[in-house]
Amino acid sequence: MTSIDRRSLLRAGLAGGVLSALPAGSALAGGPWSGWSASRPVITHGVQSGDATASSAVVWTRADRPGRMWVEVSRRPDLRGARRIRGPVLTPDTDFTGKVRLRGLPPGERLFFSVRVESLDRPGLLSEPVDGQLGIAPTRRQDVSFVWTGDVVGQGWGIDPAYGGLKIFESMRARRPGFLLHSGDTVYADGPLSAQVTLPDGRIWRNLMTEEKSKVAETLTEYRGQYAYNLLDEAYRAFAAEVPQVNQWDDHEVLNNWYPGEILDDARYTEKRVDVLAARAHQAYHEWVPIPSQSGPVHRVIPYGPLLDVFVLDMRTFKDPNDGNVHADPKRGLLGSEQREWLIRGLKESRATWKVIANDLPLGIVVPDGPAAQEGVAQGDPGAPKGRELEFAQVLQEAHRAGVTGIVFLTADVHYTAAHHYDPARAAVQDFTPFWEFVSGPAHAGAFGPNKLDATFGPDTAFIHTPPVANASPAEGYQHFGEVRIDGRTGDFRVDLRDRDGVSLWSTTLKAPRRR
Structure with missing residues (x-):
């Protein structure tokens, strides 16, 4: 550098x-x-x-x-x-x-x-x-805008110019955001492409093909090729040249639902040690993604003036094994003790009006990993926090007791868009301040949903937009990004959940809080 x-x-x-x-x-x-x-x-x-x-x-x-x-x-x-x-x-x-x-x-x-x-x-x-x-981020009060989404070139849907390529990036560029918060699954290293796919109505989707996208990524060269592929798209490349990115990673940068120490039972892979694959993927990520570090964890805070701090989480590098997620061990979880303490300390010290927590795995949406294991924070038990919910209960509790206001969670991962409001009046645990979690995506992948909500933190669905069938292609719509605009004068926080063409499907404005 x-x-x-x-x-x-x-x-x-x-x-x-x-x-x-x-x-x-x-x-x-x-x-x-x-x-x-x-x-x-x-x-x-x-x-x-x-x-x-x-x-x-x-x-x-x-x-x-x-x-x-x-x-x-x-x-x-x-x-x-x-x-x-x-x-x-x-x-x-x-x-x-x-x-x-x-x-x-x-x-x-x-x-x-x-x-x-x-x-x-x-x-x-x-x-x-x-x-x-x-x-460049401001140091004084002024309007702030940014977009967020996740999940690019997933479920076999690659670049087909006849269907607009990665068109959503052109729609985001047209909004002239200050930056993109990429909420993970920046590539699908475990999602090989086929030359063509027949759509339900008989039309043919024709993928642009490269050697690295023809199989699951295992070598360093193959992981590098995932990022190179996305940048072949004109809309993606034009967006990247004009809009700064804030990137986090999730699972598909390595492979689906991975966690450290995992040994694969997957015939597609000759290398079964996930830690070996993750090390290669980690190197490719740091080479091809415009983040400051050349190695190491990707959690960090992006200060964006007096109105906004963005806390970018790494919910993958320190993740515990996927099981039933009902353990009582507070030392386990998705963040690890060091990152958890960093987040709590950062929220308490932040003087920004809004503290956006970029969580690549949603808080209250249940994301299963097979019939008996859980991939995310929640597990569907509506009672007191268990498993990975324990560390987020601690984060929310300590922030509440310290009088922290203006917390908003932004996420992707589940391939639909939604707005969920969390309130202790509806929850099994009451020691937290009400907050919102907004979900967006996919940017260019199969669309799914909706998933079940876990009632532990009292979520209520204000809006949801999901496809009628699973794995709906980008040709069917149901691709999404979110937009945040913070008013420099009032500090109010407006959220628009938008479709592939940039049309607002739903919006709300959160009034600037007063610190307690």
């Missing part, structure tokens, strides 16, 4: 003239990759940005060969007066992907950037530029 000086960037867009060509001697000549010298490097999968806070952001790209990554950043769309940032050398070790972390950025502004890759064999020989833009 490489950073940019704040004072330098503040001058960007103010100084006259266009910068000269990048310096000819800036990259290492020769070396072990001299076979590409006949032509200029090519950026293969566009550009992405992510984790845009009030002072920093990550810019990502991938080349077709080793080369030096360069980024130019400006306040101006024509990049006049842009500042140059020298990035890393892209090598096969990271599948020719690379990231630059920009620091010292001007809060609350929209910036424009351009990425090039310089040849290692012929210094000064550059790829064609690929442009992008990103919004």
Whole structure:
């Protein structure tokens, strides 16, 4: 990662003239990759940005060969007066992907950037530029907007241009959000594609095919290919170039309903140790997704000015085994003790009006894993908290006793959209402050639902939109994203649950709370 000086960037867009060509001697000549010298490097999968806070952001790209990554950043769309940032050398070790972390950025502004890759064999020989833009989080009260969804290219539904490809990303881009909260299942590594699928009415869905999407992912190359596939779609790539992402991961980045230590009984896999598969998937995720870290857990908080903190959970890396989920051991769960304490401490310390908890597994929706085991938090027992419900009972209880207000859960995972309100007056446990959980997705996958609700925390369904049959294709609709708009003056929190075309199916506005 490489950073940019704040004072330098503040001058960007103010100084006259266009910068000269990048310096000819800036990259290492020769070396072990001299076979590409006949032509200029090519950026293969566009550009992405992510984790845009009030002072920093990550810019990502991938080349077709080793080369030096360069980024130019400006306040101006024509990049006049842009500042140059020298990035890393892209090598096969990271599948020719690379990231630059920009620091010292001007809060609350929209910036424009351009990425090039310089040849290692012929210094000064550059790829064609690929442009992008990103919004920087504010430090003062102003309007905030973002979208969220999950579940991309699942259940065998890949890219078919005749049905609009990954059209939902164009609909989200049209809303001009400040960022995308991707609630997991960013890829379906366990969901191979077939060349064509016959729809119920006889039409043919024709998937764009790649070698890596023709089988379940097991090797590092196959896991990398899952992310490369999604970026082949024009709408997805255009969205990624303009909207910063906040990504979390769930199960399908590795395989369905996985947990650490699991040994597979699945004939499709030659590698049965899930921990081995997860390590390869973890590496591919960090290479291809625009998040700051190059390794390690993905839970983190994204501060977005005085109105919003986003707590991004990792409900997979520390997950206990899927069983009946009725144990009484408070040390077990989905978060692990360190992440659980981090979340409680963060909620108590947050001064933001709204604390969004991005939970890739829903809180009150029952998500079975076969006939006897449970994948999620709830298990269908409406009584006092048991199993994984215990750790969320602790989070809600401690937040309530500390006077924390403005908690909202945003999730995906179940392949339909819904709005659930939780209230202790309806619950088996009363020691928490009422809150909402909003569900969205899938972005581009089979649509399902509805699932059973667990009454432990007193949920009530205000809205739900599900397909008439299971695994409805994207051609049938029932693809969803959610949109949040926070009013900079009042602090009110408006939620719209939208369909694939961006049409609002249902909305509500939550009044800004007063801290108790």
